[in-house]
Amino acid sequence: MPELIQAYWPYILIAFVIGIAVAWFAFAASRKTSVTTISKDVLDDDQSPAARNQALIDAPVKSAGVDDVPAAEAEPAPVPTPTKAADDLTQIKGLGPKIAVMLGEMGITDIAQIAAWDDAEIARVDAKLGRFQGRITRDNWVEQAKHLAQGDADAFADKFGNNG
Template identity: 60%
Template sequence: MAETIQTYWPYLLATLAVVLAVGWFLFLSNRKTSVVTDRRDVLDEGAAPAQRNQALIDAPRSAADPATAELPKSQPATSGDDLTRIKGLGPRIATMLNEMGVARFADIARWDDAEIDRIDAQLGKFQGRIRRDAWVEQAKFLSQGDESGFVAKFGQNG
């Protein structure tokens, strides 16, 4: 075996070099290449605006859209119920509600779905809490003075 290697070492070395070259070529040819297109982006200089976005920009705002509906300007409530007794309604949200004119449990207990959507749209990062924490149901118990029903359903505060 050693004599064979000594006799054919130049051929073995050339074969090894060819195998390495073919392997390297296959490795490079299988690499993913980036796709280059000739399409212009809407952000390129001189490009036309995207038509689908332009239609949204030009469309008039809907008055029925609760996210764009303005709350009526009212005087901030100065006295009322302690809204923080409602679970999920902390001091920051209570202040926001007071600025919107909501100061009593009875105000919250009267909310319907449209009113919930309108108020919820104004709560910023607190959106979704009205339904998730059942504020309307809690407010109904508290506005009626039903402490035992409130505690039975929602637990003790604090």
């Protein structure tokens, strides 16, 4: 037997090292590691607020003045409307109740206002319509509004269909 150990000792040593490696992976490496921290969060009890948050809280409020708004972002004021009752904007094909509410919030309550829009006003209003963008030109709101504002119901019906 000592002759066998003497002849095969390198192989026995390799087998022993492999056995130790397999045992280490099976027992030590497969354990889940738990992470524990000793630092406390700012929101824990008995902790003061973070310095940067306190600086933001204590900072004076800066109100946006006319000088603070860049010229490119300044929007023209909506055209003031007469004190008469608002028109039913939903007479225009493609302008439903949700869009009518959005236009009302922008100060657009009269069909004559829509009839007077130019390309710049169309672009300004269209940018505020959100998911309804493109409807003004696609559905020809300005042309429809011109017919309705003039009271030309026959021309409106010929071009855009019956109203209602």
